[in-house]
Amino acid sequence: MKLGLAGALPLLLILPCWQTPEDVRRASIDPELINRINVEPSLRSFDGVLGVRAMRWEGESREALFAWFEDKAAALDWYYSAEHVDAAEAMLTKSIDRQEEPLAHVADDSGPLLIIFYVAADPTAEIPDGLSLPLTALSMEIYQPLPGGTSIRGRFTPESVEIPHHARLLER
Secondary structure (H helix, E strand, O other): OEOOHHHOOOOOOOOOOOOOHHHHHHOOOOHHHHHHHOOHHHHHOOOOEEEEEEEEOOOOOEEEEEEEEOOHHHHHHHHOOHHHHHHHHHHEOOOOEOOOOOOOOOOOOOOOEEEEEEEEEOOOOOOOOOEOOOEEEEEEEEEOOOOOOEEEOOOOOOOOOOOOOOEEEOOO
């Protein structure tokens, strides 16, 4: 199956990896491109998103964005949203063939999904064919809450996501 540019990176949830304006200049990247692919603000307010957390490795051009969706339908709504499509089109310079539909192996009644998007960049590297940025790694991974675990005075997962049999200790 051939999809347009938006089908190339499942659920693109990218943050810019360039920490300073100097990083952007050094990599000869249009700052407007960085703004266009930064979908974190729109993701935070998107219907069906239960919570978003961002992580940046200090001193490195690596980031991860953790987004919790109500279910598969909400994740697919984001995937096909104008925000995601625009970011994917800005990031990719050619279409990519996919062998299957996004989330094809996730049950429709799956419940909450945690989707992690990881991106690494090298502002000094050549821009790879097919991309508009000097990325060294892209990864999208899907997880679900499993029963159990313990939290002390708070947890990483948003409170709106139920975790069965999760022990809460020393609650505030």
